[in-house]
Each structure stands twice: as C-alpha cells, then as structure tokens.
Amino acid sequence: MTYLIPSQEQAHAGLRAIKVVLTSAGPLDGSRRDAIAAVQRHLLHTDLDIDALAPIAPEELARAVEDPALREQLINGLCAMTLCGERVDERELLEVERFAAALGARPHAVRQLHHLYERRLLLLRIDISRSSLLGKNVRRMLDEGGLYGLARNVASFAGILENEPVAARYRSLEAYREGTLGKALFTFYRENGFSFPGEKRGVPEGVLTHDLSHILAGYGTDLRGEAMTIAFQAGYRRENPFGILVFLLVQLQQGVQLTVLAPSQQGMLATPGLADELVRSFVRGTKMSIDLMDDWDFWSDMAVDLDELRRRYGVVPWEAAA
Structure with missing residues (x-):
C-alpha cells in the first residue's frame, strides 16, 4: 500500500483523532508536537492549530474516512504518532483500539503497540522483523x-x-x-x-x-x-510502508533493539529538526x-x-x- 493523500476534510478529521489519542494520557510533549507539525507541513499540507482542534468520536471519523485503504493508513498513522512519544500509555492504546474498531482496520502496528506496552519484546522483534x-x-x-x-x-x-x-x-x-x-x-x-x-x-x-x-x-x-x-x-x-516507520520508531525513539545491524537509541526525536527531516525523507521516497x-x-x-x-x-x- 503506497501512501494515500487525504482530502483536506479527511486530514482535519485525522488530526482531531491524533489529538484524541495523544492527549488521552496528558498534554502533548515536544517530540509529538514536532512530529505533528512536520506531518502537517510535508504530508497533509495543512496548518491547523492542534490545541484548538475539537475531539472527534470514532463514529464521526468513520463517516469522514470511508475508503478502506485510507482507513488502514490512518490507523497506522495513529500508531506511528503514538510511538513518537517517550513511552506508550495504556490510555493511548485504548483510544487507538476504539478508532481501529470503528474503522474496521487493525493493521500489524496495533498489535505491535500492544507488544511494546506489555514489554513482550521477543514477540515484538519477531513481529516487526517479519513485516518490515x-x-x-x-x-x-x-x-x-x-x-x-x-x-x-x-x-x-x-x-x-x-x-x-x-x-x-x-x-x-x-x-x-x-x-x-x-x-x-x-x-x-x-x-x-x-x-x-x-x-x-x-x-x-x-x-x-x-x-x-x-x-x-x-x-x-x-x-x-x-x-x-x-x-x-x-x-x-x-x-506496508508503515512497517518500516514502526521499525524506525521502536528502534530509535523507544530504544528497543530490533536488529544487530544497528544500535538502538531512546528519544531520537528530541534532536532539534529531526522530526521534520524524517517526514521530508519519507515524502522524498514517495x-x-x-x-x-x-x-x-x-x-x-x-x-x-x-x-x-x-x-x-x-x-x-x-x-x-x-
């Protein structure tokens, strides 16, 4: 599945869902703010004030996004944005699951989020390696x-x-x-x-x-x-382009060693400007x-x-x- 470009209305609805997930456990941290700004700038071509966005219910999101492929991409995106923080919170997982159920989309990334939260790291390594x-x-x-x-x-x-x-x-x-x-x-x-x-x-x-x-x-x-x-x-x-993004975020943002070919690191998105460069690199690949x-x-x-x-x-x- 290649990256699909949502309409402005769909992008708006998706950003509202991102806000619901990422604020369910507390205020947005700097890494996630930087990631949202980069996604808006380079992928969605929007400039919305994330703090001013109203919450969205899963059923409303399902009405706004009807295409099955775009629904799966959106749930993958929710998972990726969740991984941009310092850790994964149970409340964030529950919100992701609610949106996934309403959209009828449950890609590999949802299961991988659960493995990470529950620290089932062997299963996480096998799952990500198999799909990325x-x-x-x-x-x-x-x-x-x-x-x-x-x-x-x-x-x-x-x-x-x-x-x-x-x-x-x-x-x-x-x-x-x-x-x-x-x-x-x-x-x-x-x-x-x-x-x-x-x-x-x-x-x-x-x-x-x-x-x-x-x-x-x-x-x-x-x-x-x-x-x-x-x-x-x-x-x-x-x-499955998002499988590679999950690999990247788990290895270098969450600090879980997935491969002996490269070292892991925690908190790479704290590096100034890196979130923007990563999204630009993704766009360059598309x-x-x-x-x-x-x-x-x-x-x-x-x-x-x-x-x-x-x-x-x-x-x-x-x-x-x-």
Whole structure:
C-alpha cells in the first residue's frame, strides 16, 4: 500500500483523532508536537492549530474516512504518532483500539503497540522483523540461495567464515568508473570501514538495498543519516510502508533493539529538526517510481551513473521534498 493523500476534510478529521489519542494520557510533549507539525507541513499540507482542534468520536471519523485503504493508513498513522512519544500509555492504546474498531482496520502496528506496552519484546522483534525491513530481505535470501545460502550469509556476518566468490564480486567494484553506482558503493564501504558481503563481518546481501538507498539519497551514516535513510525507504515502499516507520520508531525513539545491524537509541526525536527531516525523507521516497526493496536487480545498475539512476527512479533533490 503506497501512501494515500487525504482530502483536506479527511486530514482535519485525522488530526482531531491524533489529538484524541495523544492527549488521552496528558498534554502533548515536544517530540509529538514536532512530529505533528512536520506531518502537517510535508504530508497533509495543512496548518491547523492542534490545541484548538475539537475531539472527534470514532463514529464521526468513520463517516469522514470511508475508503478502506485510507482507513488502514490512518490507523497506522495513529500508531506511528503514538510511538513518537517517550513511552506508550495504556490510555493511548485504548483510544487507538476504539478508532481501529470503528474503522474496521487493525493493521500489524496495533498489535505491535500492544507488544511494546506489555514489554513482550521477543514477540515484538519477531513481529516487526517479519513485516518490515528484515522479513522481506530474509525471504529474498531464502529464494535466491535456500537455507544453505542464508546460513552462509549469517556465518559471514558472524565472522565465522568468508564467502570468497561473493566477496570478490564486491571488491571488483573498485575498477568501476567514477560516478557509477558500483564505484560509489565501493567507496561508501571503504570510507566507512565496512566489510563487503561475503567478507567476515560483512552485511548479508539481503540488506544491501539499505546501503544503496544511502547512496542514492545522499544520506550519511551517523544516527541522523541512518534514520533519514530508513524513512526514505519507508516512503518508496509499496508494501506496508508503515512497517518500516514502526521499525524506525521502536528502534530509535523507544530504544528497543530490533536488529544487530544497528544500535538502538531512546528519544531520537528530541534532536532539534529531526522530526521534520524524517517526514521530508519519507515524502522524498514517495516520489520515487520504483520500490527498491521489491526485487530490484541492483547489479544490472552498477555500471550506470548515479545521476542517471536518480533521474530514472525519481530520486528528487532534497530541496524538492520540502
């Protein structure tokens, strides 16, 4: 499901629902205010005073939003906004459930909110991994190499063995012409001190799309750049984009370690301006003409100039996503 643009009336109703959920346990905190402002500015194109908005009953919201896909997106949005706070409160969960029941929409994110609140972290990790970044990539590794191929990827990442043919293929990118995707990937790995897929401690090939997204979008590898890259990926995702946003918020806002590939952090949205940059990165991803995580054959593009790929796939300049 790609991001759907609501009408101004639907956006108004949705913001009223967001206010109901987020104020059910107390006043809005700064992180959530920043997130609401960024969503209004870049996604909804509204400028409503959140404090002046009247509450909305679930039944009224259901009358305002009738499209099933938009209803599911709205409930996903309520879950994402809830995760933008410092913690998830039981009263917020109850309000989300009330709206979900009235709209007849209960996406994965609702269940994941419950797992987080109840601290069922193993179930949370399995659920999010299955429905976001890792699940798709593990399925791809299984499709391409079977259990043996998946085991070799895991063994390389764990530093147990080196898969020399795979590693050699990536090292060969050094010979590619400057300005191409392949050369950029080689430089990206060497400058950041990363090991190539196949090398000991190298990332599994199934998650390489994330690093290529860094390169196409031009984002760095610090915490801010990592968060913006994941938001960018959520934007171009055609299947469950909110699953990736939940991954991002649970890992870096709620502080729950979901993957060994990146460190967790609590309260990333306290960083000034980051909420705005994340929403802009998401919007930038929505403008793309391809879902890079959906069977993109990146090896066929390794010899293509980066500027050409950005034009081909609709990677707009940062300024154009404002």
